Amino acid sequence: MNFFERQRQVRRLSTRLVLLFVLAVVGIVVVVNLAAVFAFNVGTSNPPQLAGLVVMVTLATVAAIGLAALVRTLTLRGGGGKVARELGGVPVPADTTDPELRRLRNVVEEMALASGVPVPEVYVLPEETAINAFAAGWSPSDAAVAVTRGALQRLNRDELQGVIAHEFSHVVNGDMRLNIRLMGLLFGILFLTVVGRGLARAGALGGGRSRNSNNGGALPFMLVGLALLVAGYIGVLAGRLIQASVSRQREYLADASAVQFTRQTSGIAGALKKIGGLSDGSELRTPKRDEVGHMLFGAAGRASWLATHPPLAKRIQALEPSFDPNELRQLAQRWAAAPPSGRQEDIALGLAPSGPGGAPARRDSARPGAPALPVEGTRVRVAPAEMLGRVAAPTETAYTHAAAILDRIPEHLLDRARNRDSAAPLVLGLLLAAEPDVRQHQHEAIAREHGPALADAALREAGELAGLHPMLRLPLAELAFPALRARPDAELESLMAAVFTLIHADGAINVSEYCLSRLLLAEIQESLKPDSRWRTDRRTLTDTRSAAAYLLAILAQVGHGDRAAAERAFQAGVATLLPGTSLPYAPPENGVLALETAWPVLDGLRPGDKERLVAAVVAVISHDGMMTVPEIELLRTICGLLHCPLPPMAGDGIG
Template sequence: MDFFERQRQVKRMSFRLIVLYALAVVAIVIVVNLAVAWALGAFEAPAGELAWLMVWTSLLTAGSILLASLFRTIGLRAGGGKVARDLGGVLVPEDTSDLRLRRLRNVVEEVALASGVPVPEVYVLEDEQGINAFAAGWSPADAAIAVTRGALDRLNRDELQGVIAHEFSHVLNGDMRINIRLIGLLFGILFLAVMGRTFLYAGAFGGGRDRRDQGSNPLPLIGIALVVAGSVGVFAGRLIQASVSRQREYLADASAVQFTRQTSGLAGALKKIGGLETGSRLRTPKLDEVGHLMFGEARAHSLFATHPPLVKRIQALEPGFDPAELDALAQRWRAAPPSGMAEDAAMGLAPGAGAPRSAVTGPALGPATGSSGEWPGGAGAVAGPAAGAAADAGGTQPVARGPLPGVDTRHPVRPDAVVATVGAPGQPAYHRAGSLLNHLPPELLARARRGDTAPGLLFALLLSEHADVRQAQLAALGERHGAGAVTGALDEAGRLAGLHPLLRLPLAQLCFPALRTHPIARRQDVIATIDVLARADGRISVFEYALSRLLHRELYEATYDTPPWPVRSRSLPQARNAIAALLAVLARAGHPDEASAERAYRAGLSVILPGQDLPMTAPQHGVLALDGAWPMLDGLDPRDKARLIEAVVAVIADDGTMTVAEQELTRTVCGMLHCPLPPLTA
């Protein structure tokens, strides 16, 4: 199942979730009606009075559930970080010196860059000793990844990588939005049980009333009725969680294996869950709301488990796995629980291993395919995980790395092959992400991760190479923020001088966690400044425009939980003018003469709108004309988006090859369409 089919499936799942929620509300309303009528003796009353009682009871019950769900959903608008903090999560600082936390941040950054999505916030659930993790958020732009302290302590780097890759599958597949919406819906369903317990307490102990009056006090009876209805809500909630979550966990496991190209890490994490006494259990009282988010089953026992049986998940990864092995592991670990960092050290991936940083290579990580023990490309190949592991160790020797390709180097490309990688990163993408991280200067990495320097770094990334355009941008920046901001942007631009085009987008992605730590007012200011810099002069390159609009969109979504434009479904005929405008802008930007531009435009048009004769006209406002096209293009059906991306690649790579700059332009265009594209070259 490819990315675009999964997007269609998520839409169907959203409809299914609404139907299940509606059925649960109806069932609860019926139970509450029966319980209230029984408690008040209304079955003996005239039919008219009974009908009015049931009407008002139904309205109050359904209204309470809907308002509670709405209240909880609005409270979650702050994004995935809100969910993590509600569960006791602690944000991992960007400048942490803790080796475990540094290792976690490095793994998350590598997987994010390989996936083509912004780096999410990273949290640790410090009070949870079970091995578990989750991804939460409304979109990749406001996502958060959280792991338990148990996962941090017990898992080695391979295993942690497998768990994080599993969670990123939920980010890419759109599962997060369903999951966070389900939290709000479940809160409404469970709300009545909480109210019922409150009424029971108030009826039994409230007000200091005379015991002789308790027989006429209806609160205990109403409380019992609500508790009964709430138990129906709990039952319905767990049933909904199980129906929504189980199959997606198998898919996420398979995606993680496709991503990392090794089963040992993910299977090892599952074995540790099965072999350790704490398993994947959580102690939070909010289990009924968040059980479906987790990597592993969060309850000790459950009639309606949110996850497939642990043994079946392991056997899907290792078909010959014997369940008796878990008993042997449990016996061994009962005396000496595993330490992830110690296992890393034994493999040469952490301090104390006796291996210099430059000696860390792919094979030290364990089998890349589950059996071969070698990374593709040989022992000396630069692998993303290996590079990250070396960085975790805090050594001083540089990791061996090959040169980045020349800016004008052309690589053969097939449009359908590019489309196939959207939302489906594999091991090559992970290696490329590690390589890109290794090529970023340490000073720039540190500044991208800091909240005080990340905004200035983004502004500097948007400064044009043309002197007159840059002057207009600096003047606009000075008007908004003063001379200090201008000086700061120029200082950052000096640090960026000579930065390879392949590194610009990854560097921008690394800025996002730092930007999301700012108050909303500051983020709004950054969004507005990015917009001003993009519009400072119409003479702006397509790549500069695309990067500025992508940064604007992602930061806007992280702040407001919605794209900067209305989201409406569009058909290809409705979007034909927007499609023509995008293809025309790309054709004119990438081809030196009118004839070659016309040929490239026609090549793309034949892919997305075959048989239609739309002339290639120059947009009135140049590249800025695309501001009106994105709302139309982003509203296309997932399958139509796939064809559009194929058409975009056909235009940019009319000769069957793409330069590095053209590849990054393709990635930014895909990002605007909410279709994350992994790095194509490293």
């Protein structure tokens, strides 16, 4: 199942979620209406009174559920970090030197670079001794990945890598958005239990006070309260059914994606075995565990027929067909006396220093044999169909290449990217044009609109970055993203304005610089104001024909020396995008700036149409069957803008 088919599956799951929610609400409304009719002694002898009561109770119940779901969803607008903090999560600093936390951040950073998405916020749940993890957020730009203290302590690096790879599958495939929506809907259903408990208690207290006056007026409210409690527990049952319906199959898919990513089953299978063999398992202590159960790596509570996750033994057997479930009992006996230590296992594997409390190596994951970065002028042969299969489907080669990228970024640049005070000037320095005249114009524009201090700092960073390999610029910008998000909203707004200033400085910015600027601008915007609309992919290719034509024409113009070759590349893209359709080759006069209004339109395409657009972009850029290093990075940036993350490519082929 490729990325675009997975997107269609998420759409179908969203439709199923709505239908199940509606059925749950209908069932709750019926129960509450029956209770109200009985409590207020309204019979069929008075149809108008009965109809009025039913309408009133129905409207009140639906309004209460809908309002509660809406309010809960709005409280989650803060993105994945909001969910992690609600569960007691503590952010992991980007520049941490703690060995366990540094290992976690290294794994997350490499996974993000290998997946082609921004580095998410990283959290640890320090009060949770079980092994578990989750990813949450509306999009990759506001995502957070959280792991429990038990996962940090018990899992070795390969196992932690498998768990994080599982969570990144949810990040890149759009599962997080569905998960966070489900949290809001479940809260609406469960809200009635709170109201019912209050009414029942008030009715009981009122009945006690009124016994001496023979006043039975509190009895109906107590009965309605009890009915709401019953309805609420029906909602709990419905919520568990919805969670199980939405979650179980996706866990198998995420496990399989993690294996594809890491190219080994021992990591994620080892983590699952430790969950089954340790007394804490994956069970969380937080009272919110049921609300987030569907988004966790392992089941939050005890196994049941309404479990949100497949049985542990079946998940392991899907990864290791020869696995015997009796092995879990043997592991439990062995670990009862001496629980496993992830750090000691890493030392034995040579993945961590043996000194007590010693800091790990700069990047403890770099693997021998990592591919070298291609030199300037390298051309990579590429097949468009194969390229499409790589969207949101990172492989072990991509992961190895990401580790190599991290190894090749100078230490002082990594330090500045991870520091919240220096990240903004560094990113602006990355975005400054290479041509001296354009760069000077950009510097003057930033100084005029945002102050000379920021302009001078960005110019200094640009000088330091002058020799950085083209394939390291986008990863360095993504590594700086967590530090940028740590800044106050007002400073992020100012940074967005500065990036916008660079884009519009004088119109001389080239396509690669423009796309990188626009990608960072979009990521900052999404992290500040996550798009929580239920559906964002409603447009068709017919709706977006002119915007798509602009994009293909600009790519053809910058990638080919003469107009005839550019027109042939453009028509190849059109033939892929709209077979049988003829569109004139007419690059816009204002160049890349014509795309300013095109991105929201193109990003709103339905999954199948977006797949064809990406295929058309690949067809234009690789019209001669080859791609240069700048074209590779340009393609990755465009795919990022279209929310179709493309992993990095190694120098000897596709990564």
